[in-house]
Amino acid sequence: MNKRLFILFALLTASTYSFTQGIPFLRNFSAEEYQAHNRNFDITTDDKGFVYVANFEGLLYYDQAEWRIIHTPNITRVTTLYRDRKGTIWAGGYNYLGFIESNDKGELMLHNAVKKGNFQGVVTRIWENGNQMVFQLEDGYGYTLSKGEVKEASQRLLETAPDNEFIDIGFGLKAQTTGANGVNILSNGQTAYLITEDNGLCSNAINKLAYNGKGILWGATNNGLFCIAVPTTYTHATAQEGLRGEVLSIIFHEGTLYVGTANGLFFMDGKFFRQVADMTHPCWQMITTPKGLLVATSNGLYLMKEKTVAERLNDHNTMSVKEAQGGFYTGESEGVFMNGDNGRREKIADLERVTHIYIDKKETIWLQNLYGIIWCKKQAEKAFHQVVLEGDKTVPGMIVPTNKELLTISANQTAPIPYPQMAYLDKDGATWLTNSDGRGLYCIKDGIKDKRFTQQLNAISEYNVRDMLFFDRDRLILGGDFGLITYKVKFSDPILDSSPKLFIRSVKLNGDSILWGGYGKMPSKLQRLSSDERNLEFTFALDNTILIKETRYRYRLNNQSWSAWDNEQEAKFPSLEPGRYTFEVQAMDAYGQVTQAEALKFEIQRPFYQRWYMMILYLVVVGILIYLLVRFRLHRLEKEKMRLESIVQERTAEVVKQKDEIEEKSKSLEQALKDLGEAQHELIRQEKMATAGKLTQGLIDRILNPMNYINNFSKLSCGLLKDLKANIEDEEEHMDKENFEDTLDVLEMLSQNLEKVEQHGLNTTRTLKAMEEILKDRTGGKMAIDLCSILRQDEEMLHNYFKEKIAAFNIHAPFSIPETSVNINGNPELISMTIMSILGNAMYALEKKAARTQYTPEVAVTLTQDDALATITVRDNGIGIEESIIDKVCDPFFTTKPTGEAAGIGLYLSHEVIQDHGGDIQIASEKDNYTIITITLPILQN
DSSP states (O other), X not given: OHHHHHHHHHHHHTGGGHHHHOEEOEEEEOHHHHXXXXXXXXXXEXXXXXXXXXXXXXXXXXOSSOEEEEOOTTOOOEEEEEEOTTOOEEEEXXXXXXEEEEOXXXXXXXXXXXXXXXXXXXXXXXXXXXXXXXXXXXXXXXXXEETTEEEEOOHHHHTTOOOOSEEEEETTEEEEEOSSSOEEEEETTEEEEEEOGGGTOSXXXXXXXXXXXXSEEEEEETTEEEXXXXXXXXXXXXXXXXXXXXXXXXXXXXXXXXXXXTXXXXXXXXXXXXXXXXXXXXXXXXXXXXXXXXXXXTTEEEEEXXXXXXXXXXXXXXXXXXXXXXXXXXXXXXXXXXXXXXXXXXXXXXXXXXXXXXXXXXXXXXXXETTSOEEEEOTTOSSOEEOOBTTBTXXXXXXXXXXXXXXXXXXXXOSSSOOOSOEEEOTTSOEEEOOTTSOSOEEEXXXXXXXXXXXXXXXXXXXXXXXXXXETTTEEEEEETTEEEEEETTOOOHHHHSOOOEXXXXXXXXXXXXXXXXXXXXXXXXXXXXXXXXXXXXXXXXXSOOOSSOOEEEEEETTOOOXXXXXXXXXXXXXXXXXXXXXXXXXXXXXXXXXXXXEEEXXXXXXXXXXXXXXXXXXXXXXXXXXXXXXXXXXXXXXXXXXXXXXXXXXXXXXXXXXXXXXXXXXXXXXXXXXXXXXXXXXXXXXXXXXXXXXXXXXXXXXXXXXXXXXXXXXXXHHHHHHHHHHHHHXXXXXXXXXXXXXXXXXXXXXXXXXXXXXXXXXXXXXXXXXXXXXXXXXXXXXXXXXXXXXXXXXXXXXXXXXXXXXXXXXXXXXXXXXXXXXXXXXXXXXXXXXHHHHHHHHHHHHHHHHHSOSOOXXXXXXXXXXXXXXXXXXXXXXXXXXXXXXXXXXXXXXXXXXXXXXXXXXXXXXXXXXXXXXXXXXXXXXXXXXXXXXXXXXXXX
């Protein structure tokens, strides 16, 4: 009876909050889930997100990733918990008082706090008083604990025990345990929520409550554990609150919240929903009219005048209803109808299954059916016509109401907004939209997305919203297959306000050995692991429990790609290779907040046979083996080498001997071939010369004798003409003057002709003699001669022969002749003649230049030698030779002198003589500057 009276009182005091608040999200933890006894005596939390439970089997704790249990020394139950000012968790049980501490690995363990003294009984309460701990037993006796010593407490000290009946959870809210009647959440002394087994609570028998300061209230019961998101931005109503079926429509009518679902029409009565009798069919749409609430259902159109009384207006499947002047429009299976207030019913459009009817500011009527086909009719038009999207009548669309106009959005459209499945225009002119799947609710106004709600709405982004209601500019009520969710727009959610913190809760080796227990300050690096410790498991979690949407995590190893976001709180890495690793993990909470990455380094050692010193040992062993192998091979090679050297020496001696013989024979043969070649060349040349010489010699002999007669007779005739001229001059007085003068002219002309005949005859004779000179044989008379002696003779001949010219033009003629002999194999007469011929040309060039230019003429002769050649250089600074004819000066009968002065065979004969001696002659000259003639002759060897 008392239980029923309490619940009735709570329902009456909470009625003003009912429909706008609903029930906070909660979660139960069964004994199967936390793997301990179902009976729990006490519960508390810390600022790291750990939840501690006094369980019948021991001390439970939850790190938001997994449940673990710590047993007392005698494996007895833990009956009470207390968190002191320093954050230390104290635990009391049967004959036991201790506190929780962690070891170096971050593992939690119970430490017995009693070092001196004792007590008998079950500890039921623990609290602080100054610097000492006070605890009370089940029998009422109390004790103090200071520095490990237990003493009996006075009655006055026991009266300082805190009152734990109410838990302050902020925002003017307090939580109260009701013994066996669930959790009572009070707001300013009145019940805001009463959460019982009827709302899904695991048990009404609640022993203790604990608030974590971050929007989560924990409770310990006789049948499990629970947590409730309170205070919260979101509350909800489901089948446990009497609301059955997927929510299709929501409306607030005459102070009552009505909800149309796939199972009928419901209205909120206190904390629970009640169904309207006889309305068990899907309720597609509802509107408020002066006559009452119109409800469009699959079983017809209903008019609600009272909460429990519904009048059926027709029996047609009605999917939409819209108030109009003089009546209302209904979208039915067979088309759209105008239903007049006078009872008249008229079909205005053939479009079937219309789900949305709109009338814009210009009185244009817009229709949209279940398949996304849109029709419209302007006020001046008589009939509806289809609105074609993207030029294709089959493309579905959606009518989106905004504060300015109605938008038609095609299924493929992304601007100005993506295609939505649900659109709702609130009284403030903001449009609420989902994506094409009915999820991801967001708000736009004046074409701009309202970012105020981004984080809060992210928590419900995975819910499929079918309809919504924005009530009193403060509460957003959403409906769908999840029931109802109420979103308090202006409420500051403590979960959102507290920045989430991510922790690596445990690191396990081979599934059981703990490397890191998750409590305290996590090291930056784990202890070094051996080569066979390669199977690691990491668990991780935020420091808070978020109930409306699962927290998502992702992780990576060694800066590789992140894993996909999911709700798994465990990462397993089997059979890791030896090496250094960095494990990183990130979390994204229900509101889309992403934490910083938590990192933990670890290293797996290589097997001993892969370690550096073994590598060195391997290298040393391999080196020794290679050394021994090399020594063995060298020894064998040494013996083989000695044997081969002996053979090589023998063979070498034979080869050297044979080589010397071959070289000697080769030299002999080479010299013979050379001599043969020279002889052959000389024979051919001589044969040619002999043949040409014989022919030419005969011609010269035949021509030269007549030319001598011509020259002689022309000279005699010239003398006779002189005598004849003298005789005629003596007879001048006896002759006619004209005849005399004519006779003298004839004689003068005849004299000139004879002189020309003589001149050309002499030239011809000179040419013939030159040809005769060319044909002479110059191959003989060669001997070993000293070029130095020949040049000294030529120097003397030059100064004697050209004495007058040297004196007249002040010509310098220095000779540079070595003191030592320079021997060649040659004809001394021809060599001397050649040098004198070249010197004669040089003197001619100096004379010609000196005759027209004032300068110091010089002809210099230099003799040098190297290992194989003797070089004679004749240089003059005379008139030089033009570049265009320098290649022709050694041709026979080519001369730059007047015809009467030279025959043009001097350089030709010189070139022939030098070549006949196996040498060469080179000419270099620059017009009016210099001429250099270089003669090279082979030196006589040995």
